[in-house]
């Protein structure tokens with residue numbers, strides 16, 4: 001495969017990747033369908049922002065955010081059935097049952113772990129260590145500015161955590177299982193080794209929990225934008241949206257079987273950090289996964305970082321032990 005040159009990298013040499021927005025298929029169907037799948041994403045985003053802006057205090061609480069989050073995901077599963085991006089990504093019972101296992105795991109065990117040793121504890125330490133009156137300049141800013149700042153700061157952290165996972169072997173071991181998914185759908189964000197979900201979760205939780213409304217608004221940006229990372233829906237995403245935000249297209253390139261393509265689009269909600277640091281590839285991919293699309297079982301996903309880490313360490317030690325005396329025979 002020849003691949004396409006992007007900057008000084010060759011994308012799509014190992015597996016097919018479509019590079020460039022102009023080469024990506026458009027939504028097919030009548031004018032109503034095309035209208036809906038062009039404006040759905042901005043409409044939901046602006047509606048949710050308006051909701052968190054004007055909702056009375058009694059409604060602007062985390063419980064409402066959780067209810068909205070779950071309802072939104074259920075709605076998106078319906079939309080995946082109506083207008084899938086790729087037929088090959090369509091849900092089977094086996095995929096659905098596996099996904100639900102990880103979603104359930106994410107909602108229960110990780111929430112508990114997070115409270116004890118995750119961001120909950122870190123936030124507590126930070127809040128105790130500083131004089132928060134010094135941050136009145138921040139709480140005095142317009143709500144949307146606060147929310148944008150929170151969202152950008154977290155995404156900046158997520159960008160580097162994710163990029164670190166692709167470049168530092170011990171972190172990669174925790175992230176690799178997530179890259180064995182062979183299709184995208186709404187629940188795939190939850191699939192992976194729990195250690196990774198915990199590391200990613202560190203970036204998601206709120207240092208800004210003392211500013212509920214701004215934090216909820218920032219969370220909405222994550223929900224109404226970041227959720228589309230893993231989704232099997234064809235949209236005519238507006239130009240400004242795909243310039244600023246991470247999209248299914250971007251994230252499918254990141255999950256591509258092509259090695260170079262997978263080392264791009266690290267952002268979560270925003271794609272601007274990838275643009276800024278030279279890791280953005282605008283395009284899409286259909287053939288996803290590792291090792292030619294080998295499907296990793298749940299049991300392997302759970303132990304992979306430890307078994308692979310043990311194997312690599314053992315090999316490294318054996319090589320070192322062999323080196324001094326047997327250099328000629330090796």
Ligand SMILES: [Zn+2]
Nearest residue numbers: 162166175254
């Ligand atoms: Zn990744």
